[in-house]
Each structure stands twice: as structure tokens, then as C-alpha cells.
Amino acid sequence: AQRVTQPEKLLSVFKGAPVELKCNYSYSGSPELFWYVQYSRQRLQLLLRHISRESIKGFTADLNKGETSFHLKKPFAQEEDSAMYYCALSGGAGANSKLTFGKGITLSVRP
């Protein structure tokens, strides 16, 4: 079974502080991991995925298969980063390909 755990519901930091949003997963095969973001009054949208290995809006995430983690990091938070963040997993093709989401975390960046 696919499972995504985001252990924290809320993270509040000051502008310029580092951010780490935690995500752990459970999957027996080789998963694909994603981070989705929902800004206030906007649609849920993809932020980044592990296979692209790119930095989006200063955010990066590294897949650690040993620790089954995919934590999202940003060295210097900005106020516009305030949003709801969801970690998601897909098992790949076929029947396992559905996206399973964690419960999400609210990031609040204070001025």
C-alpha cells in the first residue's frame, strides 16, 4: 500500500529563515515523489517532482530511499511562500500510478 506521512500540520517562520517541510513515505517499489502547493484562493498545483531534480522558487527536495523521505527545503523563506504544501507519491505505471497525498502542512512566513 502507498502511504505518505507529513508529521507536522503547521510551520511558522520569519522571513529569511530556513524552511524544511517533512515528508515520509511507505511504498514497496520505486516511487515517484512530488510536492504540490496551494496558495490562498488558488488551485492546487505542482511545485516539483523528484525525477526532475530542479529547484523551483528556491525550493529543493531530495529523495532519500534509505530513510524513505522527501523533505522540501528552502534556505531563505519569503512571505510569498506562505501556502499549504502537500507531499504526494505515485507508484509508477498501471494500477499503482494513482497519486496518494499526505495531509498537508501550512507554511506561514512572517515579515
Next chain:
Amino acid sequence: GAGVSQSPSNKVTEKGKDVELRCDPISGHTALYWYRQSLGQGLEFLIYFQGNSAPDKSGLPSDRFSAERTGGSVSTLTIQRTQQEDSAVYLCASSFIGNTEAFFGQGTRLTVV
């Protein structure tokens, strides 16, 4: 082209009534999802359609919930005999195949009074 479109945007219904929520996915997307989003519960998976395969209904919370996808395009989520605990935002998403970027609709906010 247009993104994922959901209708209605808001729906207020009386307890016990049936409701239908509609999702128009992005053209050409073979995968379609329904999720429910409520405070404290995050994104709860409901159902997943992938091409011509049998849908994954493992997330439907009760037999009052059903969904269909006609012609591989538009999908309808039906909730029969609505209860107050059904109040939530219902999100639809589509993607080319299951393991690629999913594009979300704006959601339908359902309120059962």
C-alpha cells in the same frame, strides 16, 4: 487550452438530498482523480480513473458515493442521501497518465445543511 473545470463552484444542499458534481478534464488526459479536501483531513483520495481500466474505487467512503466517467472524458461524482459530514471541497484532477503532473480544478464546495 482550458484547464480542469468543475461545476458547480458552490453547492448548498439539504441533508438527505442527492447531489451531482461535474468535472471536465483537460483534453487528452487519460487519468482522472476525485479527492475530498476538508479541514484537518488534507486531501482524501476518493476514486481514480485510468484509461479503459476498471476505476480504483478504494477511497469512496460509503456506498452513497459513486462516480462515472463517460467516453473517457467528463466525470460525475454523485453523493446520495447527503449527510452533514459530506460537507467539504471536492477536487478533480487529470493527467496524461497516472504518474505525471496532475492538474487540479478549482473545486466544488459542498455544504450540507
